[in-house]
Amino acid sequence: MSSTDLNGMYLIQQVSDMTGLSKQVIRKWEERYHLVQPKRLENGYRIYSEVDINFLLNVKTLSGQGHTVKRAVEITKARNIVGDAIPEPSHSLQHPAILNDYVFRLLEKGAHCDELEIHLVLQQAYHAYGLADFLTSVIVPFLNEVGNKWHRNEWNEYQEAVSSLVTRDFLVQIRRNYQFRENASLIVGACLPYELHEIPLHILLLQLMQKGFKTMLVGAYPAPGSIESLVEKLKPAKVLLSATTTTPFDKDPDxxxxxxxxxxxxxxxxxxxxxxxxLDYTMNKTLRAIHVTNSIEDVLR
Structure with missing residues (x-):
């Protein structure tokens, strides 16, 4: 039985896949701390709501930050982080994020490395939300959770890679089909040499395309000098350089x-x-011509 069959409710195995919590831990938190109160099917199986899963994830995050589970439950209940409603797509999501059904389904499919299902859920979410809210309410929260699972060793390299690559390919497909005016200003986005993480640039460039720009991406791990050569050839209005790690600067100090x-x-x-x-590497450095920022508003000025 899938989450679709349950109309937004989830079986305990699905919740375990989504949260990284074992079924035993989920039942323990339910029984000992009364954190969630799942409904029951006729056969006695527990089914959990989006609110339940958000509570479980919030307690997990707080306990990972050093709180006891008991204290994490108290904080979560006091915050009332989700209450009776999930926020509208346009609301910004801060960690611990309030996740929605599409993110839960993506986490479930990602746990099983199901490439086709990940793609289909992304497609459904894109059509349901529209591009702007799709990026902020589905893509960013999903990738944040993928990264969290990777860093906590809950997901192996293959699970992380499949989820990230399918998401990247879906964003590439959107960018390739996006229409822009021929006289639109060009923005070139480029990962720095030795940088492998290009998805943040895909997201940023799609947001800028919504603002009327034409964009081009220099993907992960470009050859030294290729960024400069492309910029000299294309003469863009703006150039966005990206490094999610300090590896490019560690490998090439100059x-x-x-x-x-x-x-x-x-x-x-x-x-x-x-x-x-x-941002970490340039914290105490002064640059003459490059603006260091993580704000799209700065780029749009």
């Missing part, structure tokens, strides 16, 4: 200095550098 000089030499182009790794 990389940032060269790129900043390149930006100085091309003052007619606005250069931006973002990503967690970039």
């Amino acid at each position: 990389l940032l200095k060269r790129l900043d000089q390149f930006a100085v030499d091309n003052k007619h182009i606005d250069f931006y550098l973002g990503g967690t790794g970039a």
Whole structure:
């Protein structure tokens, strides 16, 4: 039986797949702390709602931050993080995120490395939400949870890779089919050399395409010098550089200095550098021409 058959309710095995909690732990938190109160099917099987799963995930997050389970349950109940309703798609999601049915289904399919089902759920969510809310309410929360599961060793490399790659390919498909005016300003997005994580750039470029820009992406792990060559050839209005880790700077200590000089030499182009790794590495550094930011509003100025 699938979550679709249950009309937004989930069996305990599905909840276990989504949350990374064992069925034993879920039942223990229910019975000992009265955290959730699942309904029962005629055969006695527990079924859980979106609210139940969000409570379980919130307690798991808080306990991972050092709180006892008892205290995590108290905080969760006091916060009333989900109450009686799931927020509308346009609401921003902060961690611990309030997740929706599409994210739960993606986590379930990702746990089983089911590429086709992941793609189908993404397709359904995209048509249901529209691009803007699809990115903020489905893609970002899903990828955050995938990353959390990877860092906590709840998912193996294959589970993480399948979920990330199917999501990336789906975003690429949207970008390729997106219509823009021929006279639209061009933005080039580029991962730095040695950087493997390109999905944040796909998301950002799609958001910028909604603002009327034409975009081009230099994907993961570009060859040294390829970014500069492409920029000189295309003459874009803006260049977005991305590094989610500090690996590009660790591997090539002169990389940032060269790129900043390149930006100085091309003052007619606005250069931006973002990503967690970039922000960490440049924290105490002064750049002459590259703007360091993780804000799309800065890029749009």
